[in-house]
Amino acid sequence: MSETITIDPVTRLEGHGKITIQLNGQGEVEDAHFHVTQVRGFEKFSEGRPFYEMPSLMARICGICPVSHLIASAKACEAIMSVRIPHTAAQLRRMMNLAQMVQSHALSFFYLASPDLLLGMESDPAARHIFGVVAAKPELARAGIALRRFGQHIIELLGNKRIHPGWVVPGGVTEPLAPAKRDEILKMIPEAYANIGLALGAYKQIAESFAAEANVFANFPSLFLGLINEDESVEFTDGTLRLIDSHGEIVEDGITATRFTEVIGEAVEPYSYTKFAYYKPLGYPQGSYRVGPLARLNIAKSMGTPLADVELLAFKQLSSGPVWSSFHYHHARLVDMLYGIEKIEQILTDPLILDKHVRATAGVNRLEGAGQAEAPRGTLNHHYKVDENGLITWANLVIATGQNNNAMNKGVLQAARHYVKDGKFSEGVLNRVEAVIRTFDPCLSCSTHAFGQMPLVLSLLSQEGQVVDQVIR
Amino acid sequence: MSKLKLATVWLDGCSGCHMSILDMDERLLDIAEFVDIVYSPIVDTKEYPEYVDIALVEGAVASVDDEKKIKKIRAHSKLLVAMGDCAVAGNVPSMRNPIGPQAILERAYIENASFQQQIPCVVVPQLLHKVRPIHEFVKVDVFLPGCPPSADTFHTALMALVTGEPLDVPALTRFGA
Secondary structure, three states: OOEEEEEOOOOOOEOOEEEEEEEOOOOOEEEEEEEEOOOOOHHHHOOOOEHHHHHHHHHOOOOOOHHHHHHHHHHHHHHHHOOOOOHHHHHHHHHHHHHHHHHHHHHHHHHHHHHHHHHOOOOOHHHOOHHHHHHHOHHHHHHHHHHHHHHHHHHHHHHOOOOOOOOEEOOEEOOOOOHHHHHHHHHHHHHHHHHHHHHHHHHHHHHHHHHHHHHHOOEOOOEEEEEEOOOOEEOOOOOEEEEEOOOOOEEEEEEOOOOHHHHEEEEOOOOOOOOEEEEHHHOOOOOOEEOOHHHHHHHOOEOOOHHHHHHHHHHHOOOOOOOOEHHHHHHHHHHHHHHHHHHHHHHHOOOOOOOOOOEOOOOOOOOEEEEEEEEOOEEEEEEEEEOOOOEEEEEEEEOHHHHOHHHHHHHHHHHHHHHOEOOEOOHHHHHHHHHHHHHHOOEHHHHOOOOOOOOOEEEEEOOOOOEEEEEEO | OOOEEEEEEEOEOOOHHHHHHHOOOOHHHHHHHHEEEEEOOOOOOOOOOOOEEEEEEEOEEEEHHHHHHHHHHHHHEEEEEEEHHHHHHOOHHHHHOOOOHHHHHHHHHHHOOOEOOOOOOOOOOOEEEEEEOHHHOOOOOEEEOOOOOOHHHHHHHHHHHHHOOOOOHHHHOOOOO
16 A cells, blocks of 8 residues: 655754655655745735835845845845945945855754764764754864854844844945954954864765765756856856756856846746746756755856865866766855855955945836845845835745755655665654755745645545545645 | 753744844853753754743744644643744734735746646645734743844843743843844
8 A cells, every 4th residue: 555754844954844755555665745834925915015125024034044135135126226236335245145155054064964964864863963963073063153153243243133134225235344343254264264174174074975875865967057257256146147057068148137037937836835946948847957055066167266266176076067966065065155254355355345335325217126146055036026106016036945946856756765665764764865855955934935825635534544535626 | 950841943934033043152052051952943853742841932823734833832831932023923924914815825826937837735734814923822921022032132031941030021122123
């Protein structure tokens, strides 16, 4: 008789998700799905709000990467205002976005994934958490806590608040950087270098022991999408998007925020509140692609900072072309962090960084605008329409997790097929299936900006409580 | 003395309150001297434990799953803390209340989708007609407003709850803080 294994909730994940694995009568894995089970509705309830409220409202989509939402949203508003923001404002925002990337990656790598990597996929689940890592590897755990603090403290220094700072606004930022704050950030940099060095060293020592996982953790060809600069270096805040195929050939280049929805569509599957993004010319699901650290490093020719460039070179040795296995998101995340620290240091040496002119003003000059940025976990696009009074009439958001949704589902199936044999599975096996999702660092807060209806589900249960039949309408 | 059992739960919110808990940074390790985190998005427990001393709940109640969870949490927790403005008053998630589900649903999965336009309905939980704060479903012992409450607020409040010292919430935080 067929059976469904349910993992509920998927833990050490930023959000509400379940995994179901369907077994056939022989105990073989037939199919597997990752279900995102929360929905909210920002695309609709933002209607009627003044456009300049959007950044601080949209930040509430996500407490982990609010800065990326603030920036993508402010850029969409600036397209509506038709203004170019002052250079210093752009640099300060870039710094805040990088600080957020460092803190979010520290959360993903140390707080959520490192228990699997440092304590073992099959270690005691009761101690498989950050406090278990603190007990077993105190130096590394403290490095992780410090790296997250580094990013969050920079956000607080710039925006006066660690989570949901109101500092990023349409037209720029509300307050210039004070010299004392610049000096405080500069003082934090050496410790951050030491900590990321420790993490990269430790990761490289253990990475080989996960070769088997790397082989089945969403290891397949796909398209990759990410922001780059004109010189083909990695970018998080400006630049344009490039889409490459699984061999590294450019499929589409120079994608601006406005053109994004011309080339990217979103499909709906009945089993998840998160949509599935795809490249329109190839259709769904053939046009599915991946975003985030792995995609960014596969696309960029350089990081544009000396230490991270050395690490990028080492990363690219993992494969002759783009790196396919999602397990290597972990490695890519650490390279991203090193780049973030270097780039923040560079930005602080900009002679104009303390300039007081940090905000442009304008009213409604166009009735439509789009903005994009890299969230830590991948590309983010906000697209708004307004009426002549600047009230929102329509909004569409495409977030990173939707763009990785197809790969996460395929990855869960690939790992389940490999690890679940003859219908038998242990806690450690199920943890490995969850660990596939953790490599992507999905943000389910972000992906649940959409909204669902009230479905009617009738289930016929056997005496043991198993679902025998189900009718959905 | 055995450690107190602490749970942290995320209902319909943005995770900002959980991030603010993590913003205690190294002070988290001090808190861990007093409590064991027995259920939380950052540990691997799948079932809510039989007994919890302190439950910190983020987010409003928006789906049938959330409603089931908050009732279970109440039944198995000695002290229930509504953390953050969503849990305390509904906040941003409740902005959907005046609109009604149908229009919102069509925007997300029909109008703003380009393929297989349909309403997800398999495994995903049914939504409640209105998003409501926790105290409309169960008794709440402590309200900690803020969007999110700061890490200092969490540290002071948790130390007070753990040691039994008095807790002066208005001195620590406010709505929108």
